[in-house]
Amino acid sequence: MNRKRTVPAVTSLPQSPAAESDHRVRRYAITMTIRIVCFGLMVFVQPYGWYTWVFAAAAAVLPYIAVVFANAGSDSTESGAESPRQEIEATPAVVPEPIEEAPGIITIHEKPQDRT
Template identity: 50%
Template sequence: MKQQSITSLPASPEVERRNRMIKYSIAMGIRVVCIVLMLFVHGWWLVVCAIGAIALPYFAVVVANVKIAPRGAEVIRPGSVEIYTGTESRTSDDEVK
């Protein structure tokens, strides 16, 4: 059975949580700007700022919680017969280099 290398491991929970909080905080900062701008703009700009202030919380949560897998990451499933890597597949009986 092939062991995980340290470079193929995902980010630690603390790093992942920090990255999600940064994305969420940026989106909420933009929302605050939209709310403040609603006090000063008129016409269509008021509608744009209102839509931003209303829709950004939903999108901020969705974007902050999306996990992006690294490209070409190897997936090892315990008890599985096949090991999938990127675009090629091989059986566990094949020689692993």
């Protein structure tokens, strides 16, 4: 059984729910801030002209756009379930050769069965 499987990269994982929520709130707040600026420009920019109507239209349409963008989820697609089984081929075990004790080395045995 020599199947090769691609391992998903960490960067391909979807955003965490908390990070996605923070991103949505930030996007909504920025859009509503732009709406407040449009209201201010509509009132304070003199003389009134065609741009006043552009600011008024933007101030009227931006709440809808803000809500749609805030409710839009991430574009992550549903992926199939992956097997939790580890499929890495094991290398053959190498049995180390016994080490002979050199003279002058003191070995301390803590349990009687270690003295063999």
